[in-house]
Amino acid sequence: MTGLGSDVVYVKDLEKRFGRFVAVDKISFSVKKGEVFGLLGPNGAGKSTTIRMLCGIITPTSGYGRVADHDIFYEAEGIKHSIGYMSQKFSLYEDLTPFENIRFYLGVYEVPPEQWKDRIEWVLDMTRLHDVRDRITRELPPGSRQRLALGCALLHRPEILFLDEPTSGVDPITRRHFWGFIDHLAGEGVTVFVTTHYMDEARSCERIVMINEGKIVVTGSPSEIISEVFPDTPDSDLNDVFIELMSGRDS
Amino acid sequence: MNLINIKAVSRKEFYHLIRDFRSMYLAFIIPLLLILMFGYALSLDVDNVKTMVVDHDRTELSRDFIRKLDASSYFKVIYHLRDTVAAIRYLDQGSTTMAVVIPPGWTEDIKADREAQMQVLLDGSDPNFASLSRGYITAFVEAYNRDRFIDFLNRSGKERIEPPVDGRIRVWFNEDLESQNFIVPGIIAIIIMIVGAMLTSLVIAREYENGTMETVRSLPIRGGEFLIGKAIPYFLIALTDVLVAVFMGQVLFGVVMKSSFWLMVLASTIYISVALSLGLLISIATKSQLVANQIAILVTFLPSMLLSNFVFPVENMPKVFQLLTYIVPATYFIDILNGLYLRGLGLDHLWPSYLVLVGMLVVLSNIGFAILKKEGM
Structure with a gap:
């Protein structure tokens, strides 16, 4: 096995082409168990393509990768059982109630029916949606819908949670709550893999990979990255780093 | 195959269905309307042709002719007119479609063994109706002639004379030539296409549009499980519609099935599955509800109506269209239903059509599975 001990995500020279367009260009990184890991980059950098390869939705063109001990080329179904994925749009069934949405995910994740009652209680508690469980999802505020989507992705107790721009279109207070919740999950040992282009959110990640045009630009913890890019100005922040790196210093 | 998976998808799909009034309308109201409309309005039978008579002769014989005409089930004399001008006015108005004009001296001509002429005016704006009416009146006049001829010979001394050739016609299958008997199977075929293919053409496109x-x-569910789960609620609705149509056909139109009910259910099950796979395939391929709906009308509803031998006889179509009918599933389903309903046939005669439908099902569903597999399911 090429993946090392506590790495739950391990990729080496991972590449994805669509025709002649190279969306992801031979990237390599790894994510440790229980880590909050951020994949940062401007729009079109290849963030979504990377996350979709890791979730078994699309097959890479070449390279090697393991997610939760499953090969991303050959064991997509095994990966899908071990992960939770929340896409940019919360992609809930808006004409269903939260309860009905939850029950759909329980079935599709093949959670044994005798555990359903407990899981439903657990998720409704965690997402604070008990009072609205039988309302139509469309009528709920965005914050509630986001919590519901997150709750649905956690119903089968996944090892890794993949979040693709989870806070787009959500107000700052809801975002703060959301990140509090992510920290709580990480404390329970769930690995969280998140893409974002909000730099204040990126600060909450323990480790960051920044990509641009399908290539990795910089890797490390937020403070490491800042001091690496701006060794002489200690009061710089991640925003400065992002602008510095992405506005094409090296192109 | 995993039953928990499939059940979860079906349940979710069922909720979508009952919360979308357009779908419910398509699923239940349209089929009912179609049965009633086709059953009552699209009667292709011609009887009691509204007829006017203009009797210039006014003899016992001409009155006898008109009485016999009215007594026949094919004609109904609704106006007795004085002159042809009035008859033409009624034809122009469209209040009747046929006029029979008996000229003065008609009886004299008959008695004198001269050719006695009689004029028939027909409204040809509905050619089908007009040619049927023409056939009826021609046959009626021939029969009248023959009766008079035999009557004459019998009276002039010969003991009993029978015409040399007496064609006794018996219609095999559908003895009364009731068009409702073949309209009901046709409606069932079209309803299934509407409910099966047009409704389901939306369901996966909707998932793409909503994200x-x-x-x-990203969920651990295979394309096949997903498609089967989605299809189940629509399958049940379509089957309910079929049973309602069969029931209404029997109660309202007296269309009774001659062969096995279960063979009909088997044929419907296969045909519904064909329609569902077609609808789902359209949905996967187009990924847009609007486009999917247009295509569904184009490739399912219209061919089932036009190219299935339902309303329009295939024999009269150009060769290209005749060939096209072979790829329309409704052709085979209607063939089976006609066999079951009208001819009382069983599987021993109808198995080729069953087999073709099964073949279509296998091909269509496998294309659907393959596309979803390519999409990562």
């Missing part, structure tokens, strides 16, 4: 397909692709 939920992205999540579904």
